[in-house]
Amino acid sequence: xxxxxxxxxxxxAALLADDGTLLAERIETDTLxxxxxxxxxxxxxxxxxxxxxxxxxxxxxGVGPGPFTGLRVGMAAARAFALAAGVPVEGIVSHDALxxxxxxxxxxxxxxxxxxxxHRIVVTDARRRxxxxxxxxxxxxxxxxxxxxGPSLAKPDEVPRDAPRLEDGVVSPGAxxxxxVRRRAAGLPAAPLDPLYLRSPDVTLSAPKxxxx
Numbered sequence: 001x002x003x004x005x006x007x008x009x010x011x012x013a014a015l016l017a018d019d020g021t022l023l024a025e026r027i028e029t030d031t032l033x034x035x036x037x038x039x040x041x042x043x044x045x046x047x048x049x050x051x052x053x054x055x056x057x058x059x060x061x062g063v064g065p066g067p068f069t070g071l072r073v074g075m076a077a078a079r080a081f082a083l084a085a086g087v088p089v090e091g092i093v094s095h096d097a098l099x100x101x102x103x104x105x106x107x108x109x110x111x112x113x114x115x116x117x118x119h120r121i122v123v124t125d126a127r128r129r130x131x132x133x134x135x136x137x138x139x140x141x142x143x144x145x146x147x148x149x150g151p152s153l154a155k156p157d158e159v160p161r162d163a164p165r166l167e168d169g170v171v172s173p174g175a176x177x178x179x180x181v182r183r184r185a186a187g188l189p190a191a192p193l194d195p196l197y198l199r200s201p202d203v204t205l206s207a208p209k210x211x212x213x
Contacts, residue, residue, distance in 0.1 A: 001015055001016065001017060001018065001023070001049070001051055001055045001056050001057060002015070002016045002017075002018070002020075002056070002057070002058045002059070002060060002177050002181060003015055003042065003045075003056045003058075003059045003060075003078075003081065003177075004016060004059070004060045004061070004092075004173040004174065004176040004177030004180065005038070005042070005059070005060075005061045005062065005074045005077060005078050005173055005176070006061065006062030006074055006094055006097065006171045006172075006173045006176050007034045007038065007062070007066070007070045007071060007073050007074025007075075007077075008062050008063075008064045008065065008066030008071060008094040008124070008171055009029075009031055009066060009070070009094075009124060009125070009168075009170065009171055010027055010028050010029040010030060010031055010170055010171075011027070011028045011030075011033070011034045011037050011038055011041060011070075011073070011074065012025065012026065012027040012028070012041065012170075012171065012172065012173035013025070013026055013038070013041035013042045013044070013045045013173050014026075014045055014172070014173035014174040014176070014177050015045040015046060015048070015049045015051060015056075015177075016177040016181065018057070018181075019181070020177070020178050020181035020182070022174045022177070022178070023045075023048070023049040023051075024044075024045040024046075024048035024049040025045065025172065025173060025174045026041045026044045026045055026048070027041075027170060027172070028041065029170060031070065034069070034070050034073035034074065038073055038074060038077045039077070042077070053081070053084075053085055054085070056081070056085055056087060057087055058082075058087050058088050058089070058090075059078050059081055059082040059085075059087060059088070059089040059090075060078075060089070060090055060091075060092050060176050060177055060179070060180035061074055061075055061077075061078035061089065061092065061176065061193070062074065062091075062092055062093070062094035062097060062171055062173070062176050063075065063091035063092065063093060063094065063191075063193060063194060063196055064093070064094050064132075064151070064195055064196035064197065064198070065093075065094065065095065065124070065126070065132040065151040065153070065196040065197070065198050066094060066124075066132075066196070066197075067126070067127055067197075068195075068197050068199075071195050071196075071197065072195070075091075075193055075195060078193070079193065089190075089193065090180060090183075090190035090191050090192070090193070091191045091192055091193040091195075092176045092179050092180055092183075092191065093134075093147070093151065093196065094124075094171045094176070094196075095122045095124070095132070095134040095147070095150065095151050096134075096144075096145045096147060096179055097171050097172060097173075097175035097176045097179060098122045098124070098166060098169045098171055098172075098175070099120065099122050099134070099136040099145035099147070099166070100139070100143075100144075100145050100175045100178065101169065101172050101175045102120060102122070102166045119135075119136065119137050119138065119163045119164070120135075120136050120163055120164050120165065120166050121133055121134070121135050121136070121159070121160055121161075121162075121163050121164070121165045121166070122134045122135075122136065122150075122165075122166050122167075122169070123159055123165050123167040123168070124167070124168055124169070125168055126153055126198070126199070129155070129156070130153055130154065130155060131153075131154055131155070131156050131159050132150075132151055132152070132153055132198060133150055133151070133152055133154060133159045133160070134149065134150030134151045134152070135147065135148050135149035135150055135160065135163065136148065142182055142183075142185065142186040143182050144179065144182055144183065144186065145179075151196055151198060152198070153198040153199060
């Protein structure tokens with residue numbers, strides 16, 4: 001079984017069978033309770049599927065784009081679970097999951113990709129009056145979203161408008177898991193856990209002061 005997590009906006013957990021069939025999914029949309037709910041969501045999807053942590057053979061987690069605090073909670077939980085269970089963990093771009101859900105509303109990794117999936121621009125809230133955005137040109141033969149630009153950070157009026165926009169969607173952890181299964185089926189290597197903050201840290205080191213002796 002595959003455990004999938006995402007905390008790029010709200011917080012979500014899902015459990016999928018090895019073939020990518022979605023067994024259980026829980027989502028908390030509150031963007032201020034990542035740390036409080038992530039453990040409960042993991043325990044909840046395991047219980048919903050009648051499974052235990054020992055049944056999990058891999059972990060996938062959304063790596064954003066998203067705010068620093070939210071992303072690090074989900075990614076830390078994914079790392080900790082994978083380390084404790086002795087299973088591999090990989091990162092999935094959260095916008096890719098939104099693009100997949102918007103294209104196919106999939107429930108299983110074996111679902112065939114829709115023919116001629118439309119071009120779209122995925123847009124999510126980056127706070128500070130900014131937006132994250134990515135451009136997609138549909139799905140490839142493996143059912144994976146084809147990202148042609150982004151993820152990027154921009155002011156709202158700077159986000160491209162030359163394609164239909166999918167805005168502020170809730171990231172489905174089930175879609176995160178389906179992408180991981182489809183990537184594996186396509187023979188792609190596990191993607192690293194590189195968080196997409198897309199913004200410089202708030203805290204920077206001050207310049208050293210010269211002291212006269």
